[in-house]
Amino acid sequence: MADLGNILLFFLFPVSVFTALAALAAGITKRRGLLEAARRGAYAAFGVTTLAVLALEYLLVTSDFSIEYVASNTNYALPMFYKIVALWAGHNGSLLLWTWIVTIFIAIVAYQNRRKNNDLMPYVLLMMAVTMVFFSVLSIFISNPFDTLYQDMGNQLQEFAVPDGRGLNPLLQHPAMVIHPPVLFIGYVGSVVPFAFAIAALITGKLGAGWIHTTRRWALTTWGFLAAGIVLGGKWAYVELGWGGYWAWDPVENASLLPWLTATAYLHSVMIQERKGMLKVWNMTLVIATYLLSIFGTFLTRSGIVSSVHAFSNSGLGPAFSVFLILSTLFSIALLLYRRKDLKPDEELQSLVSRESGFLFNNLLFLLATIAVLWGTLFPVISEIFTGDQITVGPPWFNNIMIPIGLALLLLTGVGPLLAWRHTSVETLKRSFGWPILGSFILVLVLIGFGIRDGWSLGSFAISFFVMWTIVVEFVKGARIRGRNSGENFLKAVYMLSRKNTRRYGGYIIHAAMVVMFIGFTGNAFNSETRAEVDEGDFFELGPYKFTATSIQHAQNENYSSEYLELEMTRNGKFVAQLKPEKRYYFASEQPSTEVDIYSTLREDIYAVLSGMSNDGERVIVQVYRNPFVRMVWIGTFLLVFGTLFAMLPNLRETKSASPSNGGIV
Amino acid sequence: MSYLGYLIGLLSLLWAILPLFKKDSTWISLIMDMDELEDRKTRVYGNIADLEFDFAMGRLSESDFNPIRQSFLQEAGRVMQQLEDQKSDALIDQIEQDVKDLGKKKKSKKHKCPECGKSNLPDARFCMKCGKELS
Amino acid sequence: MKNKMKFVIGSVVIVLAVIVLAVQGLQEDATMSYSKSVSEVQLLGNRAKSLSLKVNGQLKKGSIIRNNLDLDFIITEGESELQIHYIGKDPIPDTFNNEMDAEVVVSGRLADNGVFNAERIQAKCASKYEADYSSAAN
Numbered sequence: 001m002a003d004l005g006n007i008l009l010f011f012l013f014p015v016s017v018f019t020a021l022a023a024l025a026a027g028i029t030k031r032r033g034l035l036e037a038a039r040r041g042a043y044a045a046f047g048v049t050t051l052a053v054l055a056l057e058y059l060l061v062t063s064d065f066s067i068e069y070v071a072s073n074t075n076y077a078l079p080m081f082y083k084i085v086a087l088w089a090g091h092n093g094s095l096l097l098w099t100w101i102v103t104i105f106i107a108i109v110a111y112q113n114r115r116k117n118n119d120l121m122p123y124v125l126l127m128m129a130v131t132m133v134f135f136s137v138l139s140i141f142i143s144n145p146f147d148t149l150y151q152d153m154g155n156q157l158q159e160f161a162v163p164d165g166r167g168l169n170p171l172l173q174h175p176a177m178v179i180h181p182p183v184l185f186i187g188y189v190g191s192v193v194p195f196a197f198a199i200a201a202l203i204t205g206k207l208g209a210g211w212i213h214t215t216r217r218w219a220l221t222t223w224g225f226l227a228a229g230i231v232l233g234g235k236w237a238y239v240e241l242g243w244g245g246y247w248a249w250d251p252v253e254n255a256s257l258l259p260w261l262t263a264t265a266y267l268h269s270v271m272i273q274e275r276k277g278m279l280k281v282w283n284m285t286l287v288i289a290t291y292l293l294s295i296f297g298t299f300l301t302r303s304g305i306v307s308s309v310h311a312f313s314n315s316g317l318g319p320a321f322s323v324f325l326i327l328s329t330l331f332s333i334a335l336l337l338y339r340r341k342d343l344k345p346d347e348e349l350q351s352l353v354s355r356e357s358g359f360l361f362n363n364l365l366f367l368l369a370t371i372a373v374l375w376g377t378l379f380p381v382i383s384e385i386f387t388g389d390q391i392t393v394g395p396p397w398f399n400n401i402m403i404p405i406g407l408a409l410l411l412l413t414g415v416g417p418l419l420a421w422r423h424t425s426v427e428t429l430k431r432s433f434g435w436p437i438l439g440s441f442i443l444v445l446v447l448i449g450f451g452i453r454d455g456w457s458l459g460s461f462a463i464s465f466f467v468m469w470t471i472v473v474e475f476v477k478g479a480r481i482r483g484r485n486s487g488e489n490f491l492k493a494v495y496m497l498s499r500k501n502t503r504r505y506g507g508y509i510i511h512a513a514m515v516v517m518f519i520g521f522t523g524n525a526f527n528s529e530t531r532a533e534v535d536e537g538d539f540f541e542l543g544p545y546k547f548t549a550t551s552i553q554h555a556q557n558e559n560y561s562s563e564y565l566e567l568e569m570t571r572n573g574k575f576v577a578q579l580k581p582e583k584r585y586y587f588a589s590e591q592p593s594t595e596v597d598i599y600s601t602l603r604e605d606i607y608a609v610l611s612g613m614s615n616d617g618e619r620v621i622v623q624v625y626r627n628p629f630v631r632m633v634w635i636g637t638f639l640l641v642f643g644t645l646f647a648m649l650p651n652l653r654e655t656k657s658a659s660p661s662n663g664g665i666v
Numbered sequence: 667m668s669y670l671g672y673l674i675g676l677l678s679l680l681w682a683i684l685p686l687f688k689k690d691s692t693w694i695s696l697i698m699d700m701d702e703l704e705d706r707k708t709r710v711y712g713n714i715a716d717l718e719f720d721f722a723m724g725r726l727s728e729s730d731f732n733p734i735r736q737s738f739l740q741e742a743g744r745v746m747q748q749l750e751d752q753k754s755d756a757l758i759d760q761i762e763q764d765v766k767d768l769g770k771k772k773k774s775k776k777h778k779c780p781e782c783g784k785s786n787l788p789d790a791r792f793c794m795k796c797g798k799e800l801s
Numbered sequence: 802m803k804n805k806m807k808f809v810i811g812s813v814v815i816v817l818a819v820i821v822l823a824v825q826g827l828q829e830d831a832t833m834s835y836s837k838s839v840s841e842v843q844l845l846g847n848r849a850k851s852l853s854l855k856v857n858g859q860l861k862k863g864s865i866i867r868n869n870l871d872l873d874f875i876i877t878e879g880e881s882e883l884q885i886h887y888i889g890k891d892p893i894p895d896t897f898n899n900e901m902d903a904e905v906v907v908s909g910r911l912a913d914n915g916v917f918n919a920e921r922i923q924a925k926c927a928s929k930y931e932a933d934y935s936s937a938a939n
Contacts, residue, residue, distance in 0.1 A: 007671030015679055022686075030692045036685035044678035051674065118693045208705045243891045275713055277706075346706075352807040364812055368819045375823070380836060390836035392855055397832035401822045408815075420720040421713065422734060425727050432725060474723070481722050529890060594892065611892030614867060623892050 002067055005055025006146040011048045012099070012136040015041055019106075020129035027122030027203070035118065038125045039110045045132060046107035049100050053087070056096065056145055060086050066161035069093055069145040075167035075588035077558045081178075082168050088181045089172050091302060092145035097182065098298065099135040101189040106132060109193055117214060123200035131192050134324050138317060167588030170560070176236040184229030184256060188294040190222030191259055194266075195291035198284050202335040207280065207342050212270055217648055219287075223267060224644035226260040231637040242594040242609045244529065244625035246633065249398040254377040255297035258370055262290045265366035272359050275421060277346030281336060282363070284343070288332045289370075295325055300377070351423040358416035365409050372401045403456055407463055410518055413511045414467035417474065436469040460522040464515045471512050475505070499652040506647025510640055517636030523604075523629025531611070534565075535619045542624050545606065546570045547579075552620055560584040560593070565610050565620050569599065581610035581622060604628040703749050710742040834908055839878035842911065849911045856883060856917065857906045860897070860924075876905055884916045894924040 019041030026034035056069075060083050065071040073086045073093070088094040106128040113121050139145075150157040171177070194215040201211040233253065234246035247253060266286035272279050299321035336343075349356060375382070376393050383391040418432045440462040447458055479493040488496060498505035532540040532547075539548040550566045564582035568575065582595040599606040607625040614621065717738065721731045779786060779793035779800065786794055793800060826832055839858040842849050858876035865874040872887040885907055887893070897903055907919035 001667060003668035004671040007668055008675060011671075011675030011679065015675075015682065018679065018682060022682075031690050032693060033685045033688055033690040035693075037682055040682040040685065044682045047678050048675060208702055209708070210705075275709060275716065277709060349804055349808060351804055352811070357808060360808065361811065361815070364815060368816065372819065372823060392834050392836055393827065394832045394834060397823075397826040400826040400832070401819060404822060405819065418725060420725040420730075421716055423730060424725060425730060428725050428727055477723055531890065609892045612867070621892075623890075 001055055001058050001062075002064065002146050002148060005052045005059070006144070008048045008055065009052040009096070009136075009144070009146065010140055012045055012052070012103070013133070013140055015045045015048060016129050016132040016136050019045060020126055020133060023122045023125035023129055027126065030118075035122055035125075038122065038129070039114060041129070042103075042106040042110040042125060045129075046103040049096075049103040053096060053100050056093065057084060057087060059146075060084065063165065064161070065163070065165050066148050066159060067145075068147045068149050071149060071162050071165040073165070073168055075165040077588060078165075078168055079559070082173055085178045086168055088185075089168055090145075092139075092143040092147075094181055094185075095135070095143050095302075096139050096145050098185055098189065099132070099139045101182075101185050102128070102132050102135055102192065105189055105193060109196075113214070117210070119204050119206055120197060120200040120211060120214075123203045124196040127196035127199050128192055134320075138320060142317060142320065164588065167586060170584065170586045170589060170591050170593035171240055173593075174236060174240050176232050176239065180229060180232040180236055183225055183232055187222055187224075187226030187229045188256075188259065188297060190218060190225060191263065191287075191290045191294045193218040194222070194287045198287040199332065199335065202284065202339050205339065205342060207339065209274060212273065212283070216270075219263065219267060219270075220644060220648055222290075223260070223263045224641060226256065226263060227644075228637060228641055230256045230260060231633065235634065238630070239596060239598065242596050242611075244527070244607050244609070244623075244627065245524075246630070249376070249395045251377050252297075252301050254373050255293075255300040258373055258377075259290045259293040259297060261366050261370045261373070262286050262293060265363045265370075266290060268359050268366075269363045272356050276356055278349070278356070279363075280343040280345065281340060284336060288336075292325060292329055292332070293370075295321070295328070299325065353419060353424045353426075353429070355416065355419045355421045355424075358412060358419050362409065362412050362416060365405050365412070369402065369405045369409075372405070373398070376401075406518070406521075407456070407459055410460075410463050410467060410514065413514060414463070414470045417508070417511075418470055432470070436466045436473075439469055440466040454525050457522050457525045460518060464519050464522075467515050468512065471508050471515075474508055496652070498646070499649070502649040502651055503647050506643050506645075506649075509643030509646055513636045513639035513643055515636075516632050516639060520629045520632030520634075520636060523627060523632065526628045527625065529623065529625045531621065531623045533614055533619050533621050538619075540624075542606075543626050544571050545576070545626075547608075547622075547624060549620075549622070559588075560586045562595075563610070563613075563620075565608075565622060567597075567608055567622065569606060577606070579606070579608040581608040583610045583612075600631055602631055605630040703745060703752060706745045707742070707749065710738055710745060714738045714742065839876055839883045840881040842883060842917075843881055850913065853908075853910060854917075855906055855908045857904065858883065860903045860905045865897075876907065885919050886912075886916050887922060888918050889920040889922065891921065893922050897922060897924045 019038050022034050022041055023038035025031075026038055059067050059070050060074055061080070063070065063074060063076055063083070069090055069092050070086075073089045074083050078086075086093065088097045106125065109128065110121075110125060113124070117124070148159050149161065151160045194211075197211040197215045201207050230253070233256065237248075238244075238246035263286075266283060269279050269286060270283055273283050299317070302317050302321070349360070351357065376398055379393045380390045383389060414436070415433075420428070443465045444458050444462050447461060452458060452461075475494055475497070478497045479490055482488065482497050483490060483493040486493065486496070528543060530540060530542045532538070534540065534549040536549055536551055539546055541547070546569070548568045548570070550568050553564050553566065555562050555564070562582050562584040564580050567579040567581065569577045569579055577599040579597045579599060581597045584593045584595055585591075586593060594609060594611070596607060596609045598608070605625075605627045607627060609623045609625075610620055611623050612621045613619070714735065717726070717731065717735055720726050721728075726734075779796060779798055781793065781798040782796045784793055784795040786800060791800055792798065834853040834855045836855045836857070837845065837849075839856060842854065842856055845852075856876065858878045858881075861875040861877050861882065865872070872893065874885050874887075876883050876885060888909070897905065903924045906923040907917060908921040908923075909917060909919040911917050
């Protein structure tokens with residue numbers, strides 16, 4: 001089975017090369033047969049890679065420990081579910097997953113466009129095939145998951161199998177970790193589709209809105225998956241790493257944030273191009289940057305260039321990635337320069353107080369955020385080049401820049417949609433913003449009354465309130481106007497209104513989701529914690545809560561043994577919850593693992609960690625964190641995914657106009 | 667097992683190469699200008715829809731709304747006019763081409779009935795005289 | 802043109818503000834730490850005491866001593882050793898115990914008595930995990 005998988009995977013290389021060549025030839029000659037051949041190449045690449053993935057799955061599920069990858073990432077006692085997902089637990093397997101997703105996407109794109117976009121498709125397939133060639137080379141020749149274990153027998157190498165594998169890293173044995181990599185990878189890889197279309201548009205000179213329309217859903221999907229993937233990574237860190245937080249500006253976290261920032265900027269600035277014909281070069285740049293940053297993120301995770309808790313070991317992919325990144329960057333820049341004359345704006349900016357100007361400032365802020373995160377992430381590398389010292393900038397540096405930028409962006413979320421295109425007069429501004437601003441001021445006063453003094457937090461709450469208000473007003477007002485014209489009741493009107501312009505109202509839902517998440521982020525300012533060494537019967541306090549250690553227990557199953565503490569949480573003498581922080585020891589991997597227990601409410605998370613035993617083994621050290629509003633981050637993410645899906649629904653068309661005057665629009 | 671791998675791999679590669687040996691034709695690129703005009707048309711329509719929405723939501727004063735709407739309508743009119751011109755130009759080109767082709771086909775292709783020898787129109791499927799099906 | 806100027810001025814103000822934040826952030830001592838190995842710290846001599854450091858080394862087996870909430874251990878690199886005293890609040894990582902061969906990164910400052918006061922401990926495990934199988938098999 002390993003041979004079969006290996007050979008199938010090997011065929012990905014010639015198939016990808018053939019696809020690239022056929023696509024290039026089709027682009028030059030415009031011959032249908034060549035394009036058809038390139039298309040079939042895409043399907044064939046998907047076919048062989050899928051079979052190779054299935055072969056690897058077979059090896060994982062049947063525990064074939066003559067394969068290095070299987071032996072390193074699974075063992076007999078591992079539950080079947082984790083054996084299956086071990087496909088992306090290690091470096092080689094997850095690279096195969098990456099490659100597989102590339103082939104899935106190229107096949108989908110080839111199929112979707114089999115009867116349209118004939119002029120663009122050859123170059124779209126070419127760019128995607130080149131990406132495929134690159135990843136197939138990595139997967140086949142550098143990090144092959146089908147490599148077998150070898151033993152040095154005198155002067156010849158002999159294959160051998162170990163009796164049992166090392167098991168899956170305990171840190172990875174968590175549901176969030178199971179879906180995090182595929183979701184994030186889909187987000188990363190998805191960026192190749194808009195990129196391929198943008199490059200195809202540049203090469204062919206068909207720079208109209210065609211490529212933008214074709215890739216709109218792709219860009220949105222990519223963006224949604226990236227967002228969900230980033231948060232899932234945070235969730236995994238939160239429940240699995242046991243330090244009470246979900247984000248630490250770790251290089252790998254940053255790497256996933258970077259393409260998300262540029263993708264977000266693109267989703268906004270593309271609207272200016274659609275309405276005003278401005279920012280054509282800029283949109284191209286953002287799409288290209290998103291793709292390059294996705295590749296860069298993968299590179300950062302796997303090259304060992306910066307150290308991180310999420311990173312794989314140094315896998316020897318660094319040079320290959322560097323070359324690919326540099327070549328793609330140079331190629332893209334050259335193309336942009338070549339076409340710069342054809343990308344002139346059709347209109348000019350007319351007023352500072354207008355929707356387009358709001359979008360421009362939004363883009364500026366996203367650009368600065370991207371540069372800041374990139375700079376901070378690469379600071380160890382940059383500083384080593386210039387000073388010889390490797391200097392790391394910590395979370396305070398990132399917070400110092402990103403909190404103001406984040407809040408400014410959040411504010412724009414509320415302001416931007418209320419500005420009209422072209423020009424908004426002061427009168428209408430007063431009408432739109434008067435009440436929300438007054439409301440925010442009152443909220444700030446109330447919060448100060450409750451004893452909150454931290455300026456950033458007050459600002460964040462005030463802005464959140466303001467933005468939420470404006471979004472709700474958008475729905476209510478729109479529904480009222482619609483209801484007046486159509487006679488629908490309020491809820492029906494809200495539904496019809498949003499279904500008729502899913503992109504606008506999906507966008508509002510996503511904005512609301514961001515507000516909810518920002519409330520969660522702001523909760524960080526009010527975190528508190530305590531640490532105690534306890535024996536059975538001891539107690540300690542945190543805030544209004546009293547924690548009593550009722551018992552220290554031991555348990556065991558075939559996968560791991562565990563020690564756990566039963567901690568009773570009370571408030572004013574009333575029972576609130578029973579917490580069970582645990583420390584496990586996995587037999588196969590010989591690794592201990594801390595399992596935190598979280599009592600989560602909308603208001604706050606109570607997060608308990610069993611951090612260790614005292615030297616005599618009699619007492620345990622327990623750490624309890626009180627993190628307000630963390631749940632808001634997860635809820636916001638659900639809302640964000642919902643908004644993204646909603647924005648992708650096709651607009652509902654009414655058979656007859658609801659009203660003769662403006663019912664067709666509102 | 668490994669033979670199966672080679673077999674699948676080679677077959678899929680062969681399947682991809684196959685279209686290269688079929689009878690081939692080229693596609694004709696769309697005319698650039700037409701695309702651009704279509705873009706401008708959707709853009710103006712989108713702008714008008716947005717403008718009316720903004721007005722209905724109270725983001726625009728009446729004094730701003732009317733002149734902007736007028737200018738958009740004029741622009742829409744201009745674009746539609748150009749599109750029509752382009753279309754009729756393209757149509758005329760197409761007709762010219764068809765007429766040329768017709769002439770060529772008549773000359774080059776002797777669409778004679780194999781049965782009775784009567785010459786038929788180039789696109790005829792049956793013979794005018796004897797009714798025999800033409801290839 | 803006038804509007805374009807307004808926009809340009811607005812943008813310049815924003816860009817400058819962010820640059821100020823970035824530079825000011827760098828001058829705050831707590832945000833920057835120098836990555837060094839154990840032997841490099843010793844080469845730094847007295848300068849080491851003035852810097853916020855991130856030191857990486859190998860955990861010396863059996864060197865961990867726990868006393869109530871205190872934690873002391875030694876990290877090594879070849880012949881060089883560094884005594885660490887943990888003053889941080891977060892729980893220490895799982896891979897960090899006396900039986901294991903762990904590569905450790907400690908963040909903190911070198912005190913006058915030559916003991917390193919660590920505020921954070923990171924143990925590299927997830928990555929090392931995969932690496933040593935192939936080396937064992939080679």
